[in-house]
Amino acid sequence: MASKVYFTNLRTRPGMNLLDKLENLVKKAGILNIDFENKFVAIKLHFGEPGNLAYIRPNYAARLVKLIKELGGRPFLTDSNTLYSGRRANALDHLESAYENGFNPLSTGCQVIIADGLKGTEYIEIPINLEYCKTAKIGSAIVDSDIIISMAHFKGHEQAGFGGTLKNLGMGCASRGGKLELHSTSQPKIVEKNCVGCGICVKNCAHDAIHLNEDKIAYIDYEKCVGCGQCVAVCQYNAAQVVWNESSEIMNKKIAEYTYAIVKDKPAFYINFIMNVSPDCDCWSNNDYPIVPDIGIAASFDPVALDMASVDLVKNAPVLPGSKIYKDHSHDFLGKDKFKFVHPNADWEAGLNHAEKIGLGSKDYEIILI
Structure with missing residues (x-):
């Protein structure tokens, strides 16, 4: 049977604004059937x-929080720290960034918790024994929760092709060490010019694989290194770094397996916001002009069907003049994969195919208009 994907456009009227439409959508999609x-x-x-500025408005999160509280749930907003250096690489900076962008207890009605702790080291390994990942390193707050709700901004992504529900969960819930596993087949490296000899990597290496040399510079004993990423997580000077060498195909398959680990033992519900469809990820400190007009909001209990339906909605939308992929004849893009034009080397199909293979969901879907 085709999985049901519920969709609402962004047209409004007096008495039915976008927040009302979101609440109506998730109710029609069956969120009330979850015991909160x-x-x-x-x-x-x-x-x-x-x-x-392309991220989901906090107003949407606040409306969902309100609904979940009315249903007796205890919601919190969450994300894990990033693997790259930026303003979300540790919990302090991450919380400041969230608050700056409007995600705080006053505006949303609930707490913000960084899932993998201060330095990205608070995680739980979930056994899955799948093709690429035997375990998944997931932020502790995610694992300890009883119910998962994904609110994903649907947009392009440089390595994954697009970022939707699978990317929001599989990559976004991974600890920093988990993100290392997703991005790389290699052990980390030390950039000597960045190392200050603080020794925090030595203290936090569980495998005695890192030491300081006579010049007080860290070095890795690769005979002992297991590639757990702990040194990358704790280094505050960007000296321990990822070797970014995983192919898009394998990374997307790993993301599917991590998503499987996150939702396999608990109720989960998924929402894609197909608006401000920027060509690149929200992890950049800027966002480019959208590649298509705002389309709508979609929700489902099937994350694979939801991402597949969202891709097709973008395929069938016109390209915006002036966008990154617009040429002289925008009609040539109708029905074609916009994300392949933006990131031709990214293989998003591999991830959805693998997700279907491991039983995470189905690419076969039925759109139900709300």
Whole structure:
């Protein structure tokens, strides 16, 4: 059977604004069938790198929080720290960034919790024994929650092709060490010019693989290194770095497996906001002009069907004049994969195919208009 994907456009009228439409959508999609009573509910979303304005408005999160509280749930907003250096690489900077972009207890009605702790080291390994990942390193707050709600901004992504529900969960819930596993087949490296000899990587290496040389510069014993990423997580000077060498195909398959780990034992519900469809990820401190007009909001209990339907909605939308992929004949893009034009080397299809293979969902869907 085709999975049901519920969709609402962005047209409004007096008495039915966009927040009302979001609430109506999720109710029609079946969110009321989840038992929220006294359950911890992790609302996973991307808070946006400061300077980037394409992220989901906090108003939407606030309306969802209000609904979940009315249903007896105990919601919190969450995301994990980033692997790259930026303003979301540790919990202090991450919280400041979230607050700056409007995600705070006053505006949303609930707490903001960084899922993998201060330095990205608070995680739980979930056994999955799948093709690429035997375990998944997931932020503790995500694992400890009772229910998962994904609020994903649907947009392009340099490595994944697009960022939707699978990317929001599989990559976004991974600890910094988990993100290393997703991005790289290699062990980390030390950039000597950045190392100040503080020794924090030595203290935090569980495998005795890092030491300081006679010049007080860190070095890695690769015979002992298991590639856990702990040194990358704790280094505050960008000396321990990722070797970014995983292919798009394999990374997307790993993301699917991490998503499987996150939702396999608990109720989960997924929402894609197909608006401000920027060509690149919200992790940049800027956002480019959208590639298509705002389309709508979609929701489902099937994350694979939801992402597949969202891709098709973007395929069938016109290209915006002046956008990154617009040429002289925008009609040539109708029905074609916009994300392939933006990032031709990214293989998003591999991720959805693998997600379907491991039982995460189905690419076969039925759109139900709300």
